[in-house]
Amino acid sequence: xxxxxxxxxxxxxxxxxxxxxxxxxxxxxxxxxxxxxxxxxxxxxxxxxxxxxxxxxxxxxxxxxxxxxxxxxxxxxxxxxxxxxxxxxxxxxxxxxxxxxxxxxxxxxxxxxxxxxxxxxxxxxxxxxxxxxxxxxxxxxxxxxxxxxxxxxxxxxxxxxxxxxxxxxxxxxxxxxxxxxxxxxxxxxxxxxxxxxxxxxxxxxxxxxxxxxxxxxxxxxxxxxxxxx
Amino acid sequence: xxxxxxxxxxxxxxxxxxxxxxxxxxxxxxxxxxxxxxxxxxxxxxxxxxxxxxxxxxxxxxxxxxxxxxxxxxxxxxxxxxxxxxxxxxxxxxxxxxxxxxxxxxxxxxxxxxxxxxxxxxxxxxxxxxxxxxxxxxxxxxxxxxxxxxxxxxxxxxxxxxxxxxxxxxxxxxxxxxxxxxxxxxxxxxxxxxxxxxxxxxxxxxxxxxxxxxxxxxxxxxxxxxxxx
DNA sequence: CGCTTGGTTGATGTCTGTCAATTTTTGTGG
DNA sequence: CCACAAAAATTGACAGACATCAACCAAGCG
Numbered sequence: 001x002x003x004x005x006x007x008x009x010x011x012x013x014x015x016x017x018x019x020x021x022x023x024x025x026x027x028x029x030x031x032x033x034x035x036x037x038x039x040x041x042x043x044x045x046x047x048x049x050x051x052x053x054x055x056x057x058x059x060x061x062x063x064x065x066x067x068x069x070x071x072x073x074x075x076x077x078x079x080x081x082x083x084x085x086x087x088x089x090x091x092x093x094x095x096x097x098x099x100x101x102x103x104x105x106x107x108x109x110x111x112x113x114x115x116x117x118x119x120x121x122x123x124x125x126x127x128x129x130x131x132x133x134x135x136x137x138x139x140x141x142x143x144x145x146x147x148x149x150x151x152x153x154x155x156x157x158x159x160x161x162x163x164x165x166x167x168x169x170x171x172x173x174x175x176x177x178x179x180x181x182x183x184x185x186x187x188x189x190x191x192x193x194x195x196x197x198x199x200x201x202x203x204x205x206x207x208x209x210x211x212x213x214x215x216x217x218x219x220x221x222x223x224x225x226x227x228x229x
Numbered sequence: 230x231x232x233x234x235x236x237x238x239x240x241x242x243x244x245x246x247x248x249x250x251x252x253x254x255x256x257x258x259x260x261x262x263x264x265x266x267x268x269x270x271x272x273x274x275x276x277x278x279x280x281x282x283x284x285x286x287x288x289x290x291x292x293x294x295x296x297x298x299x300x301x302x303x304x305x306x307x308x309x310x311x312x313x314x315x316x317x318x319x320x321x322x323x324x325x326x327x328x329x330x331x332x333x334x335x336x337x338x339x340x341x342x343x344x345x346x347x348x349x350x351x352x353x354x355x356x357x358x359x360x361x362x363x364x365x366x367x368x369x370x371x372x373x374x375x376x377x378x379x380x381x382x383x384x385x386x387x388x389x390x391x392x393x394x395x396x397x398x399x400x401x402x403x404x405x406x407x408x409x410x411x412x413x414x415x416x417x418x419x420x421x422x423x424x425x426x427x428x429x430x431x432x433x434x435x436x437x438x439x440x441x442x443x444x445x446x447x448x449x450x451x452x453x454x455x456x457x458x
Numbered sequence: 459c460g461c462t463t464g465g466t467t468g469a470t471g472t473c474t475g476t477c478a479a480t481t482t483t484t485g486t487g488g
Numbered sequence: 489c490c491a492c493a494a495a496a497a498t499t500g501a502c503a504g505a506c507a508t509c510a511a512c513c514a515a516g517c518g
Binding site for chain 1: 290292293294296298300314315316317321341344345346348349351352354355356358359360361362363365366368369370372373374415416417455
C-alpha cells in the first residue's frame with residue numbers, strides 16, 4: 001500500500017476525500033523503472049495508466065516515416081499513459097526513463113468506474129488534460145510562427161522552469177538531455193541545435209556539455225524568446 | 230427552451246438521462262451568429278461556454294507578434310469556448326462564423342456544478358478534450374516532420390472528411406475557405422498554398438476558386454500525404 | 459586504450475518565405 | 489447596371505534560413 005501523504009498534495013487529487021484516495025491507492029502498483037528502460041511501448045494495448053512518483057521520463061513517438069520526436073517530458077506528479085481518457089485503446093507514445101524512476105500503475109479499466117464515483121477526480125482529470133491541450137496549442141503556435149532559434153529558446157526556458165535546479169548562479173536542467181533530444185522537441189536537427197547553443201554559449205546565455213545544459217542568463221534568454229527583433 | 234431531440238444524439242451528451250439533459254438545455258440560450266461575426270474575442274473574460282448547432286466557425290488566434298493562425302474549425306455539434314474546463318479564465322481564441330450559424334450558450338459557472346452532478350457528462354467532456362489533445366499532437370508531429378506540401382495535403386483531406394459534401398465526382402469543402410485560411414492552418418504563407426494548389430489543379434487532384442475548394446482525387450491526395458517518396 | 463555515443467563545425471543545396479507585380483472576382487454606390 | 493474599389497488569387501524573382509552531407513573531435517565506458 002502506498003502512503004497517502006506521498007500523493008495527496010498532487011493537483012490531480014485535489015479535493016478528494018481521504019477514504020476515496022486510500023481506496024484508489026490500494027489498487028495501485030508501484031514499479032521502478034531503470035534509466036533507459038521503457039514503461040510501455042507505442043502501439044501496445046493500453047492496459048494501465050500511470051503516475052510518475054520519482055525520476056523523469058521522455059515520451060517519444062516514431063512517425064510512419066521513422067522519424068522520432070519527443071511529445072513531452074514527464075515530471076514527478078504527472079499522469080501519463082491515460083490513453084483511454086482520450087478515447088484510444090493503444091498507447092500513442094513510448095515513455096522512456098531518462099533517470100532512474102518510480103511509477104504508480106493502475107489497471108485501465110478502473111479508470112471509468114473511479115471517475116464515475118469521484119466527480120472531483122473527473123473534473124481534475126479534465127482540467128489536467130485541458131492544460132495539456134493548451135500547451136499543445138502553444139507549441140503549434142510556436143512551430144507555425146517562430147523561427148528555430150526562438151523555438152529552442154522557449155523550450156529551454158520551459159525546461160529550466162519545469163526541471164531546473166539552481167547551481168551557483170546558473171540553473172541546471174536536472175536530467176541528462178542531448179542536443180538530439182532538444183532537436184526532437186523543437187522539430188529541427190541536432191546540427192542546428194548545436195550551432196545555436198554554441199552561439200548562445202559565446203554570448204554567455206547558457207553553458208553546454210555532454211548531455212548537459214545550464215542556463216546562465218534566463219532573462220537574456222527570455223528577451224531572445226519574446227522579442228520581436 | 231431548446232428541443233432535446235436536436236442535441237440528444239451528440240456524442241457529448243451520450244448516456245445522459247433525459248431529465249438531466251432537459252435541465253441542462255433549460256439553462257441554455259440560443260443565439261444566431263451572422264457570417265463574419267465573432268462569438269466572443271480572444272482575451273475576454275470567459276463568461277459562457279458554447280455548442281455549435283448550425284453553421285461553421287473558425288477559431289483564430291493572434292500572436293504577440295501580430296501573426297494570425299487558425300486553431301481549429303468548429304463543426305456543428307462541437308463544443309467551444311470552454312476555457313474554464315482547461316483552467317483558464319479568459320478565452321484563448323476568437324471564433325468567427327464563416328457561414329451563418331446558430332450557437333447555444335451556457336453561463337460558465339454552471340459548468341462545474343453540472344459536471345459534478347453528471348459524471349457521465351464529465352467523462353464525455355474529458356474524452357472530447359482528450360481527442361482534441363490527440364489531434365493537436367498529430368498536428369505537432371506533422372509540423373515538425375513534414376514539409377509544407379504534405380501538411381497541406383493532410384489539412385485538405387481532414388477538411389474533406391469533416392466538412393465535405395459530394396458534388397458530382399468531387400468533394401466540396403462546404404464553407405468559404407481562402408488560401409490565406411489554409412496557410413494559417415498549416416503554418417505557411419498564402420503564396421506557397423496558392424502555388425501548391427495550382428500545381429495540384431494541373432495534376433487533377435483538386436479544383437480551386439475564390440474561397441472555394443473541391444477535391445477531385447482523394448486517393449491521389451492521400452497517397453501524396455502518406456507516401457514516403 | 460580502443461569503441462561508441464554525443465557534439466562541433468564547415469560546405470552546399472533547397473525549400474519556402476519575402477517582395478513585387480498582375481489578374482480575377484466580388485461587392486457597392488452612384 | 490456600370491464603374492470602381494476592395495478582396496482574393498496567381499506567378500515570378502530573389503534571398504535566407506535550415507536541412508543535408510561530411511569530416512572531425514571529445515568523453516565516457518567496457
